[in-house]
Amino acid sequence: MSEPIHDEDLLDPHTAEAPVDDGPHPDDRIDDERHDEENRLKPEYLRSVRGALEEGDKGAVYDLVEPLHPADIADLLELLDREDRGALAVAITDLMTSEVIAELNDHVREDMMEALEPEAVATIVEQLETDDAVQLIEDLDEEDQRAILAEVEAEDRAAIESALAYPEETAGRLMNRELVAVPERMTVGQLIDYLREQDELAPEFYEIFVVDERHHPVGTCALSWILTTPRNIALTDVMKRDQTLIPVDTDQEEVALMFQKYNLISAAVVDESGRLVGQMTVDDIVHIISEEAGEDVLLLSGAGDGDINEPIREAYSSRVRWLVANLGTALVASFIIAAFGAAIEKLVALAVLMPIVASIGGNAGTQTMAVAVRAIATNQLTRANTWRIVWRELRVALLNGATIAVLIGIGTALVFTPMLGVVIALAMVINIIVSGLAGVLVPVIFERLDQDPAVASSVFVTMITDSMGFFAFLGLAVASGLVS
Known part of the structure; x- marks a missing residue:
């Protein structure tokens, strides 16, 4: 994909001259008219580019962008609205080098590829190594892919098509075929x-x-x-x-x-x-x-790609389904509260305190879940040591539960009654222990089912911690005789 290296391009170390200035460098950008003190593009500069684009003055646009480093051109494209990105790409086609494309966000890169002519994209593709070229065009429609590949040299086209034949996010798709x-x-x-x-x-x-x-x-x-x-x-x-x-x-x-x-x-x-x-x-x-x-x-x-450049429709679709799932799990906790409605009416303090039990349990479950998901991702948590990790997290939960129970129990006893302090302390211990177990077992179960443990673990852990928190606190209150 890249230009071959010839013997005449190699310098004798005894006669080598100083490197030629090949354009702007990131270290040269500080305190200029385009960058602020943190090397970010200034709002005034961005307004100038937008103004030139609105006026259709391609020459002015080119003059404004040409001095930028490729990484800054990528930043500029990401800062512009989607409509302006295409216009900018057309105005600075020869500046849209492989270095610029490599720095672009995935969604913005896709917009750029759709805005440029297939011949221009093919020129960029031929400058890239195979793995980078594949990443550039893999998300485009098949029709766009065919149009671009038709403009690429046969040898490069064969390498790219071979890579695209492998599943996404595998070594075959990502590997570089250029080696010695x-x-x-x-x-x-x-x-x-x-x-x-x-x-x-x-x-x-x-x-x-x-x-x-x-x-x-x-x-x-x-x-x-x-x-x-x-x-x-x-x-x-x-x-x-x-x-x-x-x-x-x-x-x-x-x-x-x-x-x-x-x-x-x-x-x-x-x-x-x-x-x-x-x-x-x-x-x-x-x-x-x-x-x-x-x-x-x-x-x-549950935030999907979490990319500010992601199209609104895709962001909505990826987020709303998890909110709907959370709504369903929240209803489970609501049914438990409804079952103890009479007790809550007789002792208002229960309504005041029960969110604390659920909240602390949820935080404890989230902590354990984050540790478990990371351990699974890094192969630190495997089938060989699952129960050792479960026992470890159970001991951590016992210590955390005891500490929080003492604090909330004393505070509740002083403000309300000693018996209510005992009840909430016991409920806190129970919920934190259950939360700790759920935080590690739910991701493990998802991993055993060949599902990504990061995808839905939070929904189920939240349901378990909220439901158990309400049930333990309200159930103990009734069982202790605080309410009849």
């Missing part, structure tokens, strides 16, 4: 000569993959080893045979965990037959980790 693989019969010197003589190499690589005659990876060589090893040494004597191989159908979250666990910089991706078909690199993993972490937090809240 050499036969195991080479020596270090032959490898160095090979790298120097090649007209086209991957634009960036951190290690060399060594393969056998079936193209199965048998080892890796870090560039530092190659540069510090005598030329006559065989690759098989210097390569690292123990390597982490990633099947093409591995979920991206599992790939990220592999990189974290084994401290990887890059890793080979293999197909069903064990052939080397691509690689995952640490820059891809950083993006995956950030994406997965944000996704889990938003799923716990």
Whole structure:
């Protein structure tokens, strides 16, 4: 996808000249007319761009945007309304480089791709590595995808279509097909000569993959080893045979965990037959980790993508279904309260205090649930240690429950009656223990059912903590004889 590296492009370290200024740099942006002291685009600058767009003055728009760094152009596009983004993209087509596209929010990127002509998008695609090119067009309609791919060179088109054939968020979809693989019969010197003589190499690589005659990876060589090893040494004597191989159908979250666990910089991706078909690199993993972490937090809240650039219809659809589910679970708690309506009428203090029991229990359940979901996501909570973690959280809940029970019990006894203080203290202990158990068991159950534990755990944990809080407090009040 990227331009090949030629020998004439390499500088002799003894004669290398200072690098040529290739445009604006983020460090040069402070205190200019476009950025404030925190390097954010100023409102006045944004108004100037909007004004030029409204007047249809493409030349003025181009002059305003051209000095910006690619990351700032991406910020500008995200700050504009959806209608203005298309107009801006058309006005600055040649500035819409792969660097700009890579910085864009997913929803904004999709808008840009729809606004640009297929030829322009194809030009951007050809500048990108395969994994970035796939990410660029995977969310577009099939018709738009075909139109863009028709403008892409045959070799690049085949690589992109091959990647799109794999499921989303798998190694096959995300891997980079541009790598350096050499036969195991080479020596270090032959490898160095090979790298120097090649007209086209991957634009960036951190290690060399060594393969056998079936193209199965048998080892890796870090560039530092190659540069510090005598030329006559065989690759098989210097390569690292123990390597982490990633099947093409591995979920991206599992790939990220592999990189974290084994401290990887890059890793080979293999197909069903064990052939080397691509690689995952640490820059891809950083993006995956950030994406997965944000996704889990938003799923716990039922906020969908949680993206301010998400279309209103999609935001409504993703959020309202969880609010409807919450309405259903809230009705369960309401039925419990209704069942004790007579008791509440006789002792108003029950109505005053019961929200405290439910609220504290809900917070305790949310704490445990957050810990459990994170532990499942990072493979710290597995089938092998589930009951140890449940026992741990039960002990934590007992300590928390006892502490809060003492505080609320003393306060209630002083304000109302000693018996009511005892009742609310016992109810608090019961609810916090149940909340702690629910907070860990509900995500585990969802994970065992092959469902994302972050998706619906909060709804069920909230229902359990509210219902148990009301039932324990009101039931103990009746059983203790506070109300007859």
